[in-house]
Amino acid sequence: xxxxxxxxxxxxxxxxxxxxxxxxxxxxxxxxxxxxxxxxxxxxxxxxxxxxxxxxxxxxxxxxxxxxxxxxxxxxxxxxxxxxxxxxxxxxxxxxxxxxxxxxxxxxxxxxxxxxxxxxxxxxxxxxxxxxxxxxxxxxxxxxxxxxxxxxxxxxxxxxxxxxxxx
Numbered sequence: 001x002x003x004x005x006x007x008x009x010x011x012x013x014x015x016x017x018x019x020x021x022x023x024x025x026x027x028x029x030x031x032x033x034x035x036x037x038x039x040x041x042x043x044x045x046x047x048x049x050x051x052x053x054x055x056x057x058x059x060x061x062x063x064x065x066x067x068x069x070x071x072x073x074x075x076x077x078x079x080x081x082x083x084x085x086x087x088x089x090x091x092x093x094x095x096x097x098x099x100x101x102x103x104x105x106x107x108x109x110x111x112x113x114x115x116x117x118x119x120x121x122x123x124x125x126x127x128x129x130x131x132x133x134x135x136x137x138x139x140x141x142x143x144x145x146x147x148x149x150x151x152x153x154x155x156x157x158x159x160x161x162x163x164x165x166x167x
Contacts, residue, residue, distance in 0.1 A: 008064045014038050029067040046070045076109050077150060090148045097125055098141045105162035114159040
């Protein structure tokens with residue numbers, strides 16, 4: 001079959017069963033087009049869905065958008081109320097101060113968060129917040145999230161930026 005313009009692979013089922021396995025291992029989002037009277041596959045991977053041919057263009061677009069949304073939700077970290085950070089199938093618990101910093105970074109993922117914003121957010125939690133203590137909180141946060149494929153980059157003279165460090 002082929003690739004849609006947003007990276008979703010279209011495969012004929014069951015004719016392209018081996019390709020399905022390969023793309024599954026590689027984490028590529030897939031839309032399986034079930035042919036004729038074939039039994040549809042069981043899809044347990046959130047990056048896979050199926051449709052039965054013939055299907056309208058509107059339905060194909062809706063399924064592709066749903067797959068793309070699932071993929072995008074895995075690319076942006078999430079932080080729950082208990083301070084658990086999740087990204088790329090991994091999770092880690094953060095301290096209260098780290099969670100406060102991470103909330104700001106996630107809110108503007110890939111964009112600069114100014115030092116003053118961190119200071120304002122931490123002021124209620126940290127008794128004496130100095131430039132050095134903020135740097136220490138950021139350093140500890142960096143160490144905590146490094147193994148998850150996330151990094152906090154310093155934007156000199158401005159603030160910090162959260163980005164994915166994995167390809």
